[in-house]
Amino acid sequence: xxxxxxxxxxxxxxxxxxxxxxxxxxxxxxxxxxxxxxxxxxxxxxxxxxxxxxxxxxxxxxxxxxxxxxxxxxxxxxxxxxxxxxxxxxxxxxxxxxxxxxxxxxxxxxxxxxxxxxxxxxxxxxxxxxxxxxxxxxx
Amino acid sequence: xxxxxxxxxxxxxxxxxxxxxxxxxxxxxxxxxxxxxxxxxxxxxxxxxxxxxxxxxxxxxxxxxxxxxxxxxxxxxxxxxxxxxxxxxxxxxxxxxxxxxxxxxxxxxxxxxxxxxxxxxxxxxxxxxxxxxxxxxxxxxxx
Numbered sequence: 001x002x003x004x005x006x007x008x009x010x011x012x013x014x015x016x017x018x019x020x021x022x023x024x025x026x027x028x029x030x031x032x033x034x035x036x037x038x039x040x041x042x043x044x045x046x047x048x049x050x051x052x053x054x055x056x057x058x059x060x061x062x063x064x065x066x067x068x069x070x071x072x073x074x075x076x077x078x079x080x081x082x083x084x085x086x087x088x089x090x091x092x093x094x095x096x097x098x099x100x101x102x103x104x105x106x107x108x109x110x111x112x113x114x115x116x117x118x119x120x121x122x123x124x125x126x127x128x129x130x131x132x133x134x135x136x137x138x139x
Numbered sequence: 140x141x142x143x144x145x146x147x148x149x150x151x152x153x154x155x156x157x158x159x160x161x162x163x164x165x166x167x168x169x170x171x172x173x174x175x176x177x178x179x180x181x182x183x184x185x186x187x188x189x190x191x192x193x194x195x196x197x198x199x200x201x202x203x204x205x206x207x208x209x210x211x212x213x214x215x216x217x218x219x220x221x222x223x224x225x226x227x228x229x230x231x232x233x234x235x236x237x238x239x240x241x242x243x244x245x246x247x248x249x250x251x252x253x254x255x256x257x258x259x260x261x262x263x264x265x266x267x268x269x270x271x272x273x274x275x276x277x278x279x280x281x282x
Contacts, residue, residue: 001164002170002192003165003191003192003195004167004252004269005165005169006170006171006192006193006195006196006199007195007196007198008165008197008199009162009163009166009169009174009196009198009199009269010162010166010195010197010198010199010201010202010203011162011168011199011202011203012158012159012161012162012199013158013159013162013174013196013199013203013244014165014199014200014202014203014204015158015203015207016155016156016157016158016160016161016162016212017155017157017159017203017208018154018155018203018204018207018213018214018216018275019151019154019158020151020152020154020156020158020159020180021148021151021155022154022155023204023214023216024214024215024216024217025216025217025218025220026148026215026217026218026219026240026275029142029219030146031271032247032269032270032273033274033277034140034270034273034274035140035274035277035278036141036277036278037141037142037143037146038140038141038142038143039142039146039147040142040147041144041146041147041148041149041151042152044149044152044153044156044179044248044250045155045157045159046153046154046156046247046248047153047282048152048153048154048157048159048160048161048180048243049156049157049159049160049248049252050155050156050160050183050238050248050251050252051155051156051157051160051162051165051247052159052160052161052163052253053159053160053163053249053255054252054253055164056164056167056168056209057163057164057167057249057252057253058159058252058253058254059168060167060168060171060183060253061216061253062209063172063247063279066167066169066170066205067169068169068170069213070169070170070171070172070192071171071202072167072171072188073171073173073189074167074173074252074253075173075174075240075255076148077240078256078257079257079258080260081240082258083238083239083240084240084260084261085261085264086162086239086240086258086266087234087235087236087237087238087239087240087261087263088235088239088241088260088261088263088264088268089235089239089264089268090196090231090234090235090238090239090244090260090268091231091232091235091236091239091242091265091268092156092235092266092267092268092269092272093193093265093268093272094227094228094229094230094231094232094233094235094270095228095237095243095265095268095269095272096268096269096270096272096273096276097220097221097224097227097228097231097272098218098220098224098225098228098229099220099241100228100229100232100235100244100266101232101244102177102232102236102242102243102244102245103174103176103200103242103243103244103255104181105232105234106176106180106197106200106201106206107200107201107203107204108216109201110201110202110205111204111213111216112203113216113218115222115225116218116219116257117231118222118225118226121167121224121231122225122226122227122228122229122230122233123228123229123232123233124184124230124233125183125233126229126230126231126234126235126237127168127177127180127181127232127233127234127237128184128201129234130181130234130237130238130247131184131185131228131237133176133208133238135271138251
């Protein structure tokens with residue numbers, strides 16, 4: 001059952017991104033372009049998602065297991081550190097350059113555009129770089 | 140600021156957002172996990188625990204356009220960067236989301252939904268960086 005719910009959640013997530021227009025980098029960039037012809041759609045995507053998810057996510061906080069018996073694993077970190085700020089800053093710059101974040105990147109990976117393959121390979125390289133730097137730090 | 144009314148799509152945006160919220164709810168109530176795409180991807184690549192269920196979520200996400208394609212034409216997907224921009228953007232998104240422990244889905248949707256101060260700060264930072272970057276690229280460099 002948990003395998004099915006995971007798969008369905010991913011599928012619904014992807015359909016939601018496609019329907020919302022967020023799988024289109026040009027539309028995301030139009031949202032980020034406050035000084036140009038501004039397309040506010042993305043703000044409504046977030047508002048719609050939060051309106052639906054807020055109740056269930058806050059209910060989840062009060063539970064120790066999921067409805068299907070998995071341990072509830074919510075983030076516990078509280079501190080606002082340099083890693084959080086610096087990482088989010090780098091992510092935002094990358095997002096602003098191409099208009100692609102990780103969810104939409106996966107949701108359009110199999111649509112046959114060469115651009116998303118290039119972006120994805122670079123994204124995976126970036127994640128590999130993070131891992132390499134982390135393992136060096138741990139030594 | 141001028142609103143681009145022609146391209147503003149409030150209803151599909153709200154409906155798509157609601158589906159994203161539904162997916163995040165299903166994943167947390169069914170699997171006990173946050174639907175943060177960068178975290179799931181990093182964890183699947185690095186071989187963390189619960190890899191199977193995380194990989195299945197990502198598989199569903201990957202297959203979404205194929206399911207969509209059975210019923211309707213895929214929506215427009217227009218890229219505005221050359222290959223160099225795509226490489227630079229991909230590297231920054233990859234490394235930044237791992238250091239920042241989340242992206243638009245994990246921090247922006249799930250984190251704000253559960254009122255996490257870390258996610259609220261992260262979302263404000265990456266949104267501001269995104270706005271500033273587009274301003275610099277489009278209006279200062281004229282790219």
